[in-house]
Amino acid sequence: MAFTAPKETYSGKVYNVTIGTGERAASFGGENVLPFLPFEGTIPNKPLIAYEIQDVPPTDWPENVQKPFSSVSGDPVTWAKFCQDTLKAKAIALRLIGTHPDRENRSPEDAAKTVKDVLSAINVPLIILGSNNAEKDAPVLIAAAEAAKDKNCILGKAQEANYKTIAAAAMANNHKLIAMSELDINLSKQLNILITQMGFDKERLITDPMCSALGYGLEYTYSVMERIRLAALTQNDLTMQPPMLADVGMYVWKIKETQAPESDVPSWGNAEERGIAWEATTAAALLMAGAELLIMRHPKAVEAVGKLIEEL
């Protein structure tokens, strides 16, 4: 029995999304095949990794991932420049975590100023993230969107509870938008539909089906992503064709495996390498499930995932 390769052709295609402006603008998505199977279709872009920074010093990050940024993370502008110039970041994700009411409770005006300052210091694309407090994110992201007008950023995250205001702000200021729902393909689809019904162009959306860390529900994110991608390709479901985000760093660097010192759990080995491996492995698995945009923290994890992408 001679072997004939069982190739697939798909009717659907993931939207190609470009963010940023000028020479350093970056694109992701655009493929019409399952992840990294170029022999049966086209993959115009490699996945994009954005370095995560935040508006306030990362005192809440575990020691091992604070360290690489210890001399720059006191100020978001210095931090952003360090990522762009020293770490060669292709994109930066600014999380306005300091606006959370339980944290520094920074005002929307303060947040807008941070966004402006960071934008004027970098030329790579910027992703602007709220603090994931549905109520506070609405005014914060409106102010941030205005401050970044026409810079073609990604604004996020719009959730069921606040998508209207955030989507409107993204639309008015020419940004892309992350739509996040919690680990359910139907919720993802529904939110994308609701947002496009407002007149938001579906080709400017990024789907975030919610990330989970390795060992902490990764398989849920993995399978929701695979199902979304299959729906986009095999059923040509237009509502499922925006590229997908894996917001890896935030979910990985809060679990025990990335924090516990080796002295506490000798069988787990070196804590620093373990944390890096945890972030990189989580990212690698989600790449295989279909993520096109990753937000990550540790430079060594970013480097390792970059190296994997080069080999794929």
Added chain:
Amino acid sequence: MALSGVEIFKLLPKTNCKKCGHPTCLAFAMKLAQRQASLDQCPDVSEEAKKILGEASAPPIRSITFGSGDRAVKIGEETVLFRHDKKFVNPCALAVEIKDTLSEGEITKKIEEVLASEIDRVGQKLRVDAIALTNASGDKGKFESAAKLIASKAPNVPVILSTTDPASAEAAVKLFAGKKPIIYGANSGNAEAMANIAKTEKAILGVVANGLDELSTLTEKIKALGVEDMVIDSGAKKAEEMLENNTMIRRAALKKNYKPFGYPVINFAQRDDSLHEALIASVGITKYASIIVVSGIEKWKNLALFTLRQNIYTDPQVPMQVEQKIYKIGEATPDSPLTITTNFSLTYFIVSGEIENSKVPCRLAVMDCEGLSVLTAWAAGKFTASKIATFIKESGIENEVKHRELIIPGYVAILSGSIEDKLEGWKVTVGPREANGLPAFLKARTA
């Protein structure tokens, strides 16, 4: 392709003698078609029918038991391409490479690492499953003495004997008689000799080719020589090629019932950079490898790979659940706060993680709600005031804590009054709706 009940019936003796335990040959045929019976239950079936039926009813990817005894691992038998369709069946085995160029001391150290690699994670024992001895020296004597060392120090660990030299393979495999080792290295140059050794020594044969075409020719040839148990390697080393070939093999086996690829896949992921190696292995774990060979087994790497394998091979239909009990987080004292949530594992992971982040020692009561999250369990009537009250009373927690205050998730704030009614002497406090509000909430209480 699988045969229908009627097609199978045509091949049976049609005597309705009932020896198979079924009233008629047709009834038996129907059971066979549904894979609820096995052909050997009929003593009178012809050899020819056996052959046809045996081939048609074999699973599309052969099931192979690698190794023997307690540490044997079952591989193959996969039925789907995507884990959301159905549970991936047999978790891929992780093997660590030992080169026969290492000194006796170095080999012993690696063996000991393998033996000590077992970790307990959410109730499952995870470990490096196998040793892959490679004939890097090209020398028969070195290979044999390294094999001897492994056979004596790790007699129960499944072994892959990697060499392309039939004489070396034969010498080494005899040391693992009855232990179902894998001889890896049958290629187009040595196929006959290797097949004979595997057949005589009852070993599994690892078949390696240069690409998929050659691989399909090779497995057919080796099968014709009488070897049934094979693991296959397309020769891919680069991640892209590995992914492409693994995908083609799995698709061909499952969707086309293509027999030459109906075997478990073995991938070699060795890299100089240990983290890079871990990520190449991750590609294999997610996409269709049944055995992955790595060179280093640092503890942090093992933990990450074991965990990924566990995640990917979890049954997608059964919501993951954690055991109902009261978990202590941090150095909880009798005065530490008591919180409650449901036993959906994701809920538990997130809530316990946030409590850990708060650095406030706590007790977390996890109540069995059949693996549903808080809101769903409440809506389904499984996380109700009376059930919570009963659980708290029966848990014996009243002897463990000095206070009588229970913190409930903000989403079920509505339950607070009725829990207080049913749980005499207790005060119910409403916590945050989302777990990420817990650190601030808990810290504010202790401030």
